[in-house]
Amino acid sequence: AQSVTQPDIHITVSEGASLELRCNYSYGATPYLFWYVQSPGQGLQLLLKYFSGDTLVQGIKGFEAEFKRSQSSFNLRKPSVHWSDAAEYFCAVGARQGAQKLVFGQGTRLTINP
């Protein structure tokens, strides 16, 4: 069965500092990979996605993620965080066959110190 692990429940960084959120997945083949962001009281918004090809994927709001097949990881990065990046971040994987259901990680809550 598919599973997604986000090891960090809560991360605090200072504004302007770099950020890396970790995501590891367990799946029999390479799935589709997604990062979503959820601001307080809001729904989820897609940051970026990986289907195939270049393993470094650019997303919105200055985020990027790198797919590493050997490590079954899809970590999210941003060179310099802004106070508006404070939110909860979810990694998700989707099967490449069938209904392509999504399986989500537990989420990482990001706090930004001024």
Add this chain to the structure above:
Amino acid sequence: NAGVTQTPKFQVLKTGQSMTLQCAQDMNHEYMSWYRQDPGMGLRLIHYSVGAGITDQGEVPNGYNVSRSTTEDFPLRLLSAAPSQTSVYFCASRRLAARGNEQFFGPGTRLTVL
């Protein structure tokens, strides 16, 4: 386009009551799904549908019913609410034909069962 809409935004029920959470999308998406979000557990799939008249169970279907009579609507029914169903519920939709398309999420319904 309104995207994915959910009603109500908030609901308080007593144990044993029934209710229906409404979800509608105006993007002509074939795939629709319901998730529940609980602290530390990410989003878990309750039920999903790949088209009108076709539904299937997700990871946590017990206590919930769905139907899909039209492409636009995908209501979630709680037949006899229990405190364990206190959660935030999200509806999502996407195009089915194109592989790996992102899911679009509604704003959520916060449900409390007393």
